[in-house]
Amino acid sequence: MSRARSRTLLVVGGTAVIALGAGIFAGTRITSPADAIARTAAPEASEVTVPVETRTLNSEVVTRGDVSAAGAVDVKPETGGLETPPIVTGQVPEVGAEIAEGAALLEIVGRPLIALAGELPMYRSLRPGMSGPDVAQLEVTLDRLGLDPGEVDDEYTLSTGNAVAELFERIGYEAPAPDPGAEAELDAANDAVEAAEDAVEDAEDAVESADESAPGPDGAPVDTDALEDALDDAREQLADARTARDEAAAAAGTPLPASEVVFVPSLPRRVDEVHVRRGGQIDGAAMSVSGASLVVTANVDKADFELLAVDQPVSIELPTGEQVPGTITAIAEAEGEGASGWNVTVTPGELTPEQAEALRGQNVRVTVPIESTEGDVLAVPLAALTAGPGGESRVEVMRDGVAELVEVEVGLTAQGYAEVTAVDGTLAAGDLVVVGDSGDDSGDGGDE
Numbered sequence: 001m002s003r004a005r006s007r008t009l010l011v012v013g014g015t016a017v018i019a020l021g022a023g024i025f026a027g028t029r030i031t032s033p034a035d036a037i038a039r040t041a042a043p044e045a046s047e048v049t050v051p052v053e054t055r056t057l058n059s060e061v062v063t064r065g066d067v068s069a070a071g072a073v074d075v076k077p078e079t080g081g082l083e084t085p086p087i088v089t090g091q092v093p094e095v096g097a098e099i100a101e102g103a104a105l106l107e108i109v110g111r112p113l114i115a116l117a118g119e120l121p122m123y124r125s126l127r128p129g130m131s132g133p134d135v136a137q138l139e140v141t142l143d144r145l146g147l148d149p150g151e152v153d154d155e156y157t158l159s160t161g162n163a164v165a166e167l168f169e170r171i172g173y174e175a176p177a178p179d180p181g182a183e184a185e186l187d188a189a190n191d192a193v194e195a196a197e198d199a200v201e202d203a204e205d206a207v208e209s210a211d212e213s214a215p216g217p218d219g220a221p222v223d224t225d226a227l228e229d230a231l232d233d234a235r236e237q238l239a240d241a242r243t244a245r246d247e248a249a250a251a252a253g254t255p256l257p258a259s260e261v262v263f264v265p266s267l268p269r270r271v272d273e274v275h276v277r278r279g280g281q282i283d284g285a286a287m288s289v290s291g292a293s294l295v296v297t298a299n300v301d302k303a304d305f306e307l308l309a310v311d312q313p314v315s316i317e318l319p320t321g322e323q324v325p326g327t328i329t330a331i332a333e334a335e336g337e338g339a340s341g342w343n344v345t346v347t348p349g350e351l352t353p354e355q356a357e358a359l360r361g362q363n364v365r366v367t368v369p370i371e372s373t374e375g376d377v378l379a380v381p382l383a384a385l386t387a388g389p390g391g392e393s394r395v396e397v398m399r400d401g402v403a404e405l406v407e408v409e410v411g412l413t414a415q416g417y418a419e420v421t422a423v424d425g426t427l428a429a430g431d432l433v434v435v436g437d438s439g440d441d442s443g444d445g446g447d448e
Contacts, residue, residue, distance in 0.1 A: 049398050049432035052420075055379050059371040059414040061307055065298030065346060067359045069290030071265055072272060075105060076285050077113050078122055078258040084109055086259075086282040093271045099289055101267040102145050104171050106276070106286055111260050112173050113286075116141045118263035127179065127255035130156045137263070138256065142167065161253030176260065178252045186252040189245035196238035203231035266291055294359055296326065296346040298366050299334060305342040307370050314346055317365040318358050325349040328368070371412055378427060379417040383435040385410065395420065396434040397427065403434065 079086035090107035099105055104112035118137045126135060136154040142163040143152050150159030165175035207227045269289040276286045296316060300308065312328045330345035346366055348359065384395050385408075394407045406427050411419030420427065 047396075047398060047403070047434045048436045049434050050381060050384070052427060052429050052431045052433055053379050053417075054376040054429045055417065056376050057373045057379060057412050057414045057417060057419055058369060059412060061300065061304045061368040061370060063298045063300055063304065063344075063366050063368075064363055065296040065344070065366050067294055067296050067362045067364060069270060069272065069360070070293045070295045070347070072288060072290035073264055074285035075113075075262055075264070075287045075289055077106070077108060077262060077282055079108065079282055080259075081125060081257065082109065082259055088276045088278055088280050088282060088286075090278060092276060092278050093274060093287070095271055095274060097271045099267065099269045099271060101141075102167065102170065104173075105262065108259065108282065111257075112168070112171060113259070114167065114171070114261050115267060115269075116261055116263050117265070117267045119265055120263060122258045122261050122263055125255060125258045126156055128156050128158060128161050128251050128253040135160070139163075158249060158253045161255065164256050165254040175254045176257055178255060186245070186248040189241070189248035192241040193238070193245045196234070196241040200231070200234040200238050203227070203234040207231055264289065294348055294351070294356060295329070296348065296359075296364060296366060298344045298346065299341045300344055301341050305331070308342075308344060308368060312368055315367045315369075316346065316348055316359075317367070318355060319362055319364070320358055322355070324351065324355060324359075326366070371414070373412050373419055377411065377419045378421065378429060380420055380433050381435055382413065382416055382418055384433040385418055385420075392423075393420075395427070397425075398432045398434060 077086065086108050088106060088108060089110050091104050091112065092106060093099070099115050101115060101117050103115055105115045106113040116138075118141055120134050120137050123134070126138065131154045133154065135156045136152075138156075139149040139152045139154075139160060142149040142160070145167070147163040147166050148159065149163040150157050168175045207224070210222045210224050210227050269291055271287055272290050273288040274286075275284070275288075276282055308328060308331060310328055310331060314326045314328060315323050316326045317323055326346045326348045328344060329347045330343075332343050332345075334341050334343050351359070380395055385393050386396065388394050388405075388407065392407050393410045394405050397404045397406050404425065406425035407423040408420040408427065409423050411421065413419070
């Protein structure tokens with residue numbers, strides 16, 4: 001064989017070997033559709049387990065509520081009796097100012113609007129001689145402020161007027177002027193008393209100078225009995241004049257104009273809004289004032305409503321994260337268009353000024369503890385519980401790869417867990433209970 005032919009055979013053989021090798025390699029990398037499906041199919045489902053835990057369970061209602069001041073009211077001065085437009089002339093408070101009882105809230109046409117505590121509004125001007133529940137409220141208030149209204153009853157007397165005058169003097173204003181007609185009657189009554197006193201004096205002089213043995217101007221003996229009768233009459237007239245003067249003096253005592261006092265349910269209070277300015281005219285509410293105490297109002301559904309009760313303690317989370325205690329003070333079904341559920345009123349406990357300011361006007365988290373296990377108990381996720389054929393509760397425990405059903409008694413359920421106690425079989429912390437399988441979308445069921 002020639003050398004050229006031998007070289008040709010070697011090249012052809014080498015090429016064949018390389019082609020065979022490439023074919024074998026490609027065959028190992030090519031997958032049929034059936035093989036692809038077999039390789040990508042989901043693995044056989046297996047159980048998902050979690051360990052039994054020991055933990056303290058707490059059942060609670062968690063909601064959110066808006067913080068507002070208790071008993072917010074609008075201050076509407078009674079200006080109907082004024083002879084001039086109700087122009088604000090001073091004493092305009094700033095938002096946030098505290099209003100104390102007996103202080104001037106505002107100055108209208110040069111006169112103060114004094115804040116007093118009471119449930120009845122100032123619906124009429126008061127003056128001596130009047131009576132009624134509004135008078136009784138006024139006298140109770142004056143007495144509480146250390147002003148002496150005399151006997152505390154429902155009669156506006158001269159003593160009541162004197163106490164009212166002192167109330168105005170305390171804050172640097174002149175007392176309200178009496179009715180001009182009453183002052184005129186008092187002047188006339190004082191004149192009548194003076195005249196009656198002169199008449200008594202003259203009658204007494206006549207009796208003292210009388211001499212029964214001496215003849216009178218007409219020569220007849222002096223009738224001393226007649227002089228005594230005249231003196232008695234003069235004294236009676238003086239007594240009547242003095243009574244009339246006292247009545248006139250009472251009627252001319254210090255009155256209380258309705259435009260100069262406003263009653264609000266309690267004091268002190270905080271100014272939340274001011275609707276007037278100095279030089280402006282009052283039209284409606286002059287300002288809004290609220291109680292110094294705060295309340296939280298939350299809304300709950302029927303399920304939570306059935307767990308709540310008045311006087312239950314709660315925890316309120318401040319915007320700073322700090323927790324402060326509170327108490328449920330009222331629960332009422334929500335009213336109004338579109339309203340639903342129940343409104344729960346929570347009153348915070350004693351707050352520092354900083355805590356009160358942090359709460360005011362906020363929307364806060366409110367937690368109401370309902371029930372607790374009061375210590376650690378065996379607990380499993382709710383997803384681990386199943387029902388047996390007789391309705392009994394049970395869990396599936398994996399022991400050495402073998403599932404075992406254990407009947408349990410369920411206690412408190414809270415926070416996604418259930419308190420369990422083995423009834424048939426054993427159960428301990430660390431035992432693995434089935435909560436689903438790897439193909440189950442339920443997860444571990446243990447979210448807190």
